[in-house]
Amino acid sequence: xxxxxxxxxxxxxxxxxxxxxxxxxxxxxxxxxxxxxxxxxxxxxxxxxxxxxxxxxxxxxxxxxxxxxxxxxxxxxxxxxxxxxxxxxxxxxxxxxxxxxxxxxxxxxxxxxxxxxxxxxxxxxxxxxxxxxxxxxxxxxxxxxxxxxxxxxxxxxxxxxxxxxxxxxxxxxxxxxxxxxxxxxxxxxxxx
Amino acid sequence: xxxxxxxxxxxxxxxxxxxxxxxxxxxxxxxxxxxxxxxxxxxxxxxxxxxxxxxxxxxxxxxxxxxxxxxxxxxxxxxxxxxxxxxxxxxxxxxxxxxxxxxxxxxxxxxx
Numbered sequence: 001x002x003x004x005x006x007x008x009x010x011x012x013x014x015x016x017x018x019x020x021x022x023x024x025x026x027x028x029x030x031x032x033x034x035x036x037x038x039x040x041x042x043x044x045x046x047x048x049x050x051x052x053x054x055x056x057x058x059x060x061x062x063x064x065x066x067x068x069x070x071x072x073x074x075x076x077x078x079x080x081x082x083x084x085x086x087x088x089x090x091x092x093x094x095x096x097x098x099x100x101x102x103x104x105x106x107x108x109x110x111x112x113x114x115x116x117x118x119x120x121x122x123x124x125x126x127x128x129x130x131x132x133x134x135x136x137x138x139x140x141x142x143x144x145x146x147x148x149x150x151x152x153x154x155x156x157x158x159x160x161x162x163x164x165x166x167x168x169x170x171x172x173x174x175x176x177x178x179x180x181x182x183x184x185x186x187x188x189x190x191x192x
Numbered sequence: 193x194x195x196x197x198x199x200x201x202x203x204x205x206x207x208x209x210x211x212x213x214x215x216x217x218x219x220x221x222x223x224x225x226x227x228x229x230x231x232x233x234x235x236x237x238x239x240x241x242x243x244x245x246x247x248x249x250x251x252x253x254x255x256x257x258x259x260x261x262x263x264x265x266x267x268x269x270x271x272x273x274x275x276x277x278x279x280x281x282x283x284x285x286x287x288x289x290x291x292x293x294x295x296x297x298x299x300x301x302x303x304x
Contacts (some may be wrong), residue, residue, distance in 0.1 A: 003198050006283035011206055015279065018210035021229050024215070192225075 002132035024145050030078055032189035034071055035151070039182030041067040046175030068103065075099035080157045106136070123163065126171050130178055153187040194281035197274050199247045204232060204240045207296055209275045212250065213265040220253065220264035241265065 003011070009175065045063040048055035110132055120128065137152030155178060161169035200209055207230050215221055227237050244250045247273030248287045267275070 001198050001201070003196050003201065003282070003285055005285055008282040009202065011203075012282050012286065014203065014207055015210040017280075018212040018229070022211045022221075023228065025225070026214075045236045047233035067299075 014065065016142030026132055027144055028147060028192040030074075030191040031148075032192075035182045035189060037067055039179045039184075039186060041179075042175055042182065043179035046172075046179065050172075072103070083117070085133050106132075123171060126174060127159050127163035128161075128169045130155055130174060133178070134159060151181055154181055193282060194277050196281050199243060199249065199277040200275060200278045204230065204236065207242055208240060208244060208265075208269065209238075209271065212265065213272065215217065215266070218266075220266040221282055223263035223265065226265060235261075244271070246269075247274075256280070 041063050045060050048063075049057045053087075113128075114125075134152045134156035137148045137155065139152075141149030141152055142149070157165065158167075158174060158177060158181075161167055164175050167173070200206055208226065211226060211229055213220060223237070223241075227234060230237065232240075241250065241252060247254050249267050249268060251268050253266070255262055255264075
């Protein structure tokens with residue numbers, strides 16, 4: 001059997017494309033449990049802070065810190081996609097450290113925004129927090145996979161409609177709706 | 193120069209092996225996922241999998257999840273070696289014929 005240069009080049013392109021598709025599916029699958037985690041955390045924090053209103057900030061801080069630790073642990077433990085010779089592919093190397101650095105930059109930026117432009121009302125804090133989460137998913141949709149756009153766009157729409165007063169009781173329903181949306185997204189991604 | 197692997201070189205089988213090679217070590221891919229990835233029919237994919245299994249390049253495991261049958265596929269060590277050797281051959285063909293002496297450039301559609 002003789003393979004021409006064009007045939008070889010086409011075959012190598014097929015290899016790249018197949019591997020890219022698998023990488024994207026694996027990415028969705030690994031993200032599914034992050035959606036479950038954060039969706040559950042969001043709902044739990046809402047319920048507990050409604051029950052114990054005086055301790056609401058402490059409850060939120062504790063749950064967000066715990067979920068962040070679990071997310072970072074998972075990111076470090078995440079299996080690396082391997083290239084054809086069995087080595088971690090370049091862009092996926094040091095995934096855990098990148099995740100940690102990106103989360104630190106993003107949270108730092110949000111804290112700075114609150115410090116510079118605050119104080120906010122509780123309604124504003126809720127809207128900004130939900131929009132910040134939506135932004136992460138929209139950016140992931142552009143860089144990692146188009147399916148992230150669905151939860152990002154839905155959350156952003158809900159936050160803006162709720163803040164504008166189109167749907168009454170914004171601060172109460174957004175926690176359950178947002179958390180529920182993340183859990184449903186996790187179920188969807190797990191089927192990849 | 194390595195020799196081409198005729199079992200792997202066929203387009204669908206090359207894509208099967210490429211997909212399996214991208215899985216993290218020790219992870220298997222379900223038949224339904226592979227079928228969706230390759231957009232192949234059940235019969236066509238099944239025939240190519242049988243060829244690869246016969247060559248000892250993949251392992252097919254069938255079990256049940258509850259009452260639902262499940263087929264999972266993984267690449268064997270021999271399969272990974274053969275796939276790597278075939279990739280090496282393809283790269284050699286592309287690079288050998290793209291040498292400056294012959295004045296030929298890489299094909300336009302190559303991204304690497």
